[in-house]
Amino acid sequence: MPTYVIEHDTLYSYSSPVAVSRQLLHMSPRATPWQNVRDHRISIEPRNHERHERDDFYGNRIVDVAIASPHRHLRVCARSVLEVLPRCDSLANLASPAWEEVRAGVAAYRSQAALDAWAFACESPYVPCHLPALAEFADASFTPGRPLLEAVGHLNTRIYDEFTFDAQATSIATPMEEVLRERRGVCQDFAHLMAGCLRAKGLPARYVSGYLLTTPPPGRPRLIGADASHAWVSVYCPQENGAVWVDFDPTNNCIPDTEHMVLGWGRDFYDVTPMRGVILGGGEQTLTVHVTVVPEHEAETLFRQRSEKKAASAETPDTVARPRQ
Amino acid sequence: MLNPPEGLPKDTPRYDEMMSDGAPRPHWAPLWDEISGLGADTLADKLRYIERQIREDGVTFNMYADPQGTGHPWELDALPLILPPEEWETIESGIIQRADLLNRILADAYGEQWITRERLVPPSLIHGHAGYLRPAHGMRPPGGVFLHMYSADLVRAPDGRWCVVADRTQSPSGAGYALENRVIVSRAFPELFKELQIEHLAMFFGALRDSLAHFAPKSDEQPLTVLLTPGPYNETYFEHTYLARYLGFPLVEGHDLTVRDGCVWLKTLSGLQRVHAIMRRQDDEFCDPLELRSDSALGVAGLTDCARRGNVLIANALGSNIMESGAWFSFLPKICQQLLGESLKLPSVRSWWCGDPGVLDEVEANIDNVVFKPAFPQRRFDPIFGRQLDAEARAKLVARIRERPADYVAQEAIALSHAPVLSRHHPKRMQSRVIGLRVFACATPNGYLVMPGGLTRAAGQGNERIISMQRGGQAKDTWVVTRGQVNTFSMLRRRVQVQDLVRSGANLSSRVVENLFWFGRYMERSENCARLLRLALARLVDDDPSASPVEWPAILAVCRAAGIKLDGAHPSDPKLQAALMRAIYDDHAESGLASSLQSLFNVAFSLRERLSVDNWRTINRLLQELAHVRKQNPPFARAIASLDAAVVAVMTLSGFTLDGMTRDQGWRFLSLGRRIERLQFLCIALDEATEHGHEDGLEWLLELADSIVTYRSRYVSRPEWLPVLDLLVMDESNPRSLAFQIYGVSDYIQRLARYLPGADSDMLRPLVDRLDALDPAQNLAPEDTQLQMLLTEGRRTALELSDFLGLRYFSHVDTPTLQLGT
Numbered sequence A: 001m002p003t004y005v006i007e008h009d010t011l012y013s014y015s016s017p018v019a020v021s022r023q024l025l026h027m028s029p030r031a032t033p034w035q036n037v038r039d040h041r042i043s044i045e046p047r048n049h050e051r052h053e054r055d056d057f058y059g060n061r062i063v064d065v066a067i068a069s070p071h072r073h074l075r076v077c078a079r080s081v082l083e084v085l086p087r088c089d090s091l092a093n094l095a096s097p098a099w100e101e102v103r104a105g106v107a108a109y110r111s112q113a114a115l116d117a118w119a120f121a122c123e124s125p126y127v128p129c130h131l132p133a134l135a136e137f138a139d140a141s142f143t144p145g146r147p148l149l150e151a152v153g154h155l156n157t158r159i160y161d162e163f164t165f166d167a168q169a170t171s172i173a174t175p176m177e178e179v180l181r182e183r184r185g186v187c188q189d190f191a192h193l194m195a196g197c198l199r200a201k202g203l204p205a206r207y208v209s210g211y212l213l214t215t216p217p218p219g220r221p222r223l224i225g226a227d228a229s230h231a232w233v234s235v236y237c238p239q240e241n242g243a244v245w246v247d248f249d250p251t252n253n254c255i256p257d258t259e260h261m262v263l264g265w266g267r268d269f270y271d272v273t274p275m276r277g278v279i280l281g282g283g284e285q286t287l288t289v290h291v292t293v294v295p296e297h298e299a300e301t302l303f304r305q306r307s308e309k310k311a312a313s314a315e316t317p318d319t320v321a322r323p324r325q
Numbered sequence B: 001m002l003n004p005p006e007g008l009p010k011d012t013p014r015y016d017e018m019m020s021d022g023a024p025r026p027h028w029a030p031l032w033d034e035i036s037g038l039g040a041d042t043l044a045d046k047l048r049y050i051e052r053q054i055r056e057d058g059v060t061f062n063m064y065a066d067p068q069g070t071g072h073p074w075e076l077d078a079l080p081l082i083l084p085p086e087e088w089e090t091i092e093s094g095i096i097q098r099a100d101l102l103n104r105i106l107a108d109a110y111g112e113q114w115i116t117r118e119r120l121v122p123p124s125l126i127h128g129h130a131g132y133l134r135p136a137h138g139m140r141p142p143g144g145v146f147l148h149m150y151s152a153d154l155v156r157a158p159d160g161r162w163c164v165v166a167d168r169t170q171s172p173s174g175a176g177y178a179l180e181n182r183v184i185v186s187r188a189f190p191e192l193f194k195e196l197q198i199e200h201l202a203m204f205f206g207a208l209r210d211s212l213a214h215f216a217p218k219s220d221e222q223p224l225t226v227l228l229t230p231g232p233y234n235e236t237y238f239e240h241t242y243l244a245r246y247l248g249f250p251l252v253e254g255h256d257l258t259v260r261d262g263c264v265w266l267k268t269l270s271g272l273q274r275v276h277a278i279m280r281r282q283d284d285e286f287c288d289p290l291e292l293r294s295d296s297a298l299g300v301a302g303l304t305d306c307a308r309r310g311n312v313l314i315a316n317a318l319g320s321n322i323m324e325s326g327a328w329f330s331f332l333p334k335i336c337q338q339l340l341g342e343s344l345k346l347p348s349v350r351s352w353w354c355g356d357p358g359v360l361d362e363v364e365a366n367i368d369n370v371v372f373k374p375a376f377p378q379r380r381f382d383p384i385f386g387r388q389l390d391a392e393a394r395a396k397l398v399a400r401i402r403e404r405p406a407d408y409v410a411q412e413a414i415a416l417s418h419a420p421v422l423s424r425h426h427p428k429r430m431q432s433r434v435i436g437l438r439v440f441a442c443a444t445p446n447g448y449l450v451m452p453g454g455l456t457r458a459a460g461q462g463n464e465r466i467i468s469m470q471r472g473g474q475a476k477d478t479w480v481v482t483r484g485q486v487n488t489f490s491m492l493r494r495r496v497q498v499q500d501l502v503r504s505g506a507n508l509s510s511r512v513v514e515n516l517f518w519f520g521r522y523m524e525r526s527e528n529c530a531r532l533l534r535l536a537l538a539r540l541v542d543d544d545p546s547a548s549p550v551e552w553p554a555i556l557a558v559c560r561a562a563g564i565k566l567d568g569a570h571p572s573d574p575k576l577q578a579a580l581m582r583a584i585y586d587d588h589a590e591s592g593l594a595s596s597l598q599s600l601f602n603v604a605f606s607l608r609e610r611l612s613v614d615n616w617r618t619i620n621r622l623l624q625e626l627a628h629v630r631k632q633n634p635p636f637a638r639a640i641a642s643l644d645a646a647v648v649a650v651m652t653l654s655g656f657t658l659d660g661m662t663r664d665q666g667w668r669f670l671s672l673g674r675r676i677e678r679l680q681f682l683c684i685a686l687d688e689a690t691e692h693g694h695e696d697g698l699e700w701l702l703e704l705a706d707s708i709v710t711y712r713s714r715y716v717s718r719p720e721w722l723p724v725l726d727l728l729v730m731d732e733s734n735p736r737s738l739a740f741q742i743y744g745v746s747d748y749i750q751r752l753a754r755y756l757p758g759a760d761s762d763m764l765r766p767l768v769d770r771l772d773a774l775d776p777a778q779n780l781a782p783e784d785t786q787l788q789m790l791l792t793e794g795r796r797t798a799l800e801l802s803d804f805l806g807l808r809y810f811s812h813v814d815t816p817t818l819q820l821g822t
Helices: A088-092 A099-108 A112-120 A132-139 A148-162 A176-182 A187-200 A296-312 B026-037 B040-057 B085-109 B175-188 B190-195 B202-215 B237-247 B303-308 B320-324 B326-340 B359-365 B391-403 B492-496 B498-506 B510-542 B552-561 B574-585 B593-606 B613-631 B636-660 B665-692 B699-704 B708-714 B721-730 B738-755 B765-772 B785-813
Strands: A003-025 A035-045 A050-055 A061-067 A071-084 A205-212 A229-238 A243-248 A260-266 A275-281 A285-295 B081-083 B149-156 B162-168 B225-228 B257-260 B263-268 B271-275 B277-280 B313-315 B351-353 B370-374 B408-412 B418-421 B431-444 B447-450 B455-458 B474-476 B478-480 B816-821
Touching: A003 A296, A061 A071, A071 A260, A099 A112, A099 A148, A099 A229, A112 A229, A112 A243, A132 A176, A132 A187, A148 A187, A148 A229, A148 A243, A176 A187, A187 A205, A187 A229, A205 A285, A229 A260, A285 A296, A285 B816, B026 B081, B026 B190, B040 B175, B081 B085, B085 B149, B085 B162, B085 B320, B085 B326, B085 B431, B085 B447, B162 B320, B162 B326, B162 B431, B175 B190, B175 B237, B175 B431, B175 B455, B175 B474, B202 B225, B202 B237, B202 B277, B202 B313, B202 B431, B202 B447, B225 B237, B257 B271, B257 B303, B263 B303, B263 B510, B303 B313, B326 B351, B326 B408, B351 B359, B359 B391, B418 B455, B418 B474, B510 B552, B510 B574, B510 B593, B510 B636, B510 B665, B510 B699, B510 B785, B552 B665, B552 B699, B574 B593, B574 B613, B574 B636, B593 B613, B593 B636, B613 B636, B636 B665, B665 B699, B665 B721, B665 B738, B665 B785, B699 B708, B699 B721, B708 B721, B721 B738, B721 B785, B738 B765, B738 B785, B765 B785
Parallel strands: B081 B478, B225 B277, B277 B313
Antiparallel strands: A003 A061, A003 A071, A003 A275, A003 A285, A035 A071, A050 A061, A205 A229, A205 A260, A229 A243, A275 B816, B149 B162, B149 B431, B257 B263, B263 B271, B351 B408, B370 B408, B418 B431, B431 B447, B431 B455, B455 B474
């Protein structure tokens, strides 16, 4: 079974001291039927801080950090070891009802599963699913009587085909109309877009926050910090007894399997922002994020190299503000 | 004699509040007789009395569209709406039940969501509402009370029955205005008020105050309740200040509060003070930038978690906005039956949530008789009356609704009842206006209590559908006739007790104190700046432009040292002249007059609750005048006139404020700010004058320090260094001297140190010593090193002291920054 070590390292540096800081972290991976969290810890500097944990509305773990002493750096390093089971094979043969049937079932909310799915059926801060353009874009995939998963898969592929991945084109503040018009963006934009299309069709959809295993270019070694946070969607799919949520990754045109690792889910990025905070003071700030996803058997070598290298020279920081994949 | 009121078309049947079959209803008869018996002049006097009261009490209502945010006078009609006891009892019991019901629904929506499982309400009413706060899910507020203050907008149908057209559950406004209306109108008709046996309102506010203290989390101290306001720009800010004063709650803005150790604290002059309950007038999502809204730094970061841990009571509970949607109306009767086991006593206006399958056809068939409103706050639009639309507009609307039916609520458009108002111009001719009644309830340990009265609002002339204070409406007092003895409990009496006075001093928030301090500084800075620029400009017009007066280099040096950016050196240099004009008129020119005045205005505006309106009006007028003159490209002589006006205005202002304020800690900080600014400026001016100045032209320095009159009264000679320096440095009797500032500041610091922990009473000792050591016989010469060291030390002390005060007393007034990381 594939096992990964994930390191998510965030560093804020401030030009003047921060007097008070309060941070909410959504950085603890969820346990799911196909994902086992073998180890997880979050280290925080300055060490002098208060820390509380709780589950949010969606069942994701929140680490709530309060720092009340002046500091110029804030470092949050989450390290997890995850075992991921294959799930694609079972999905390949999954029969799904016609999408209109699913929509009608949600509207009628006769089952507890359908009722619960309502939490993901409405518009949310980053998913303005009332925009007519979203339903229009979705129309081509949702032809009458088409089985749900076939239609969603079609939509997934169309977003992959028709949109260009461009890390420079958008920011978290870019409105969805613009993403639709320019046909560019990053994983976050595509996940929001796809969730919007699905909800516009009356189908509940989650925004999933997580990581993706990347393969270094041929002949090049795996590097620390070369990865990034990732995001995709999950669609509600009712079954004979209960319901399942099926993941789709429009950025990579695939159904997530053993190379996708889940942190948590919500309606959109707003609900599961890996790190969100309010500070007093601080002046100018710089943010550096390093994400490393590595198969467990390579991890030891990789991180040992780092400690050796660190002893020799400082790393070149890589400034990243948002998911890149 | 009196005629029945007129002014409404007769074609629509409506309920007449006062008249029935051509005669006043029994409970209106005493009022009718009173008005009949009064002469037009006496009535006009009463109307004038009311207007004057409103002006003097400063009752205002800010319009959203008003860019100045200066507030419009509250429009209050002289005649109350009168309700007989039996009718009121029906309303009262209906409101109690409804408040209880909405409270239970909130508890369920933020808990089990049993009502959706039982199919009593569709899940989209909860999940589709932008105000449904997921972080508030699972919270159990103290005593299970979500709704502490509830209010409902009622209208009366033609058949005489009252019904609810809107529920206010987030932070209902209007109770304070109702109270103010009562104070004024009952004084205009004192005998009538007594004769009719009208229920008093004070009991209600007393119960509200005590209940908040009761439900607040317990700790060793006396529970502290604060009133949280979004600030002076809010449309009902007047009410916030009024209620805060009346209830004895400190009025605070978000940054007056801070979160430490899971508790909420008020930053006061004497340190942090635990807050146990917050009566909020801030909308849900603006209460906590950390958990509730990521694009706004307003509010108190971490507040939600304090409530989650049960360490603070927030009234109303975060997330209570969801009950304000009219979409709930059609579901309430069934929910009431299921949750309370009784039928809904006070009906809502007949409503259809268009997202309900099948109702669209019915709504479309009735489009003439309905008004459309948004079902969710994220889809805001003005009410649309079906009757007012032509065929094309109707078809468009229907198509829009069919596209997203869940976004719309249709309500039956009721022909509103009407009541009489008095016109200022013809006091004996009553006019009819349609009315609506807002009533209020508060949670108490014994259940909900309804305010016996309310805020009645009458529509503007010619408006029969929408009652709005923003569209020329008027408020009315609401009189509920009692059956038995009137309860004469009074909150006003409580205000004069000693302990309240002591408490209000201790709770002076850091923000208010900091603003007062800067008010003092900017006031002084503006005056200094105006005098300095006037000196410079006068040199440009007086003399032969090719010559440069002997004092010119010194004046220029002071300007630059004071931070005014000036290119060039010679008075005839056009670049220099342009820079001087910019310093006067351009509020973007650094350290100039316009920018100082702008800062002064901003600070004064946020001190509206402490300063009279005249204060900031003075500054505002001056700023507008400067902006106006600037456009005309004024000659120097005109600019000098502007500066004269500025000096006079600012001096008048400082006279007003220093004279008209109570001598509390706040006043002390204001004076301190003024003294520190003057100390700093004097040191700069003397420093540059002694370096660049020439004994032949020292009038300018005396003029700058506003001491020329004193000098001339004492010495016949032209200004010379020794007497000038004596007057400006050592003479303690001259309020413009260094000595006066240094001793004064030192005195303030010693007084503050007595009350405030952490202040060092000896902070000014080195400077005082240095001043005392000056010997007029030796040191009062421009090149003297002792004098130079005093000036340097004075400047440094002014800076250090300002920083110290900032860190010690105001430090927390920093603006929070939001961070989003991936």
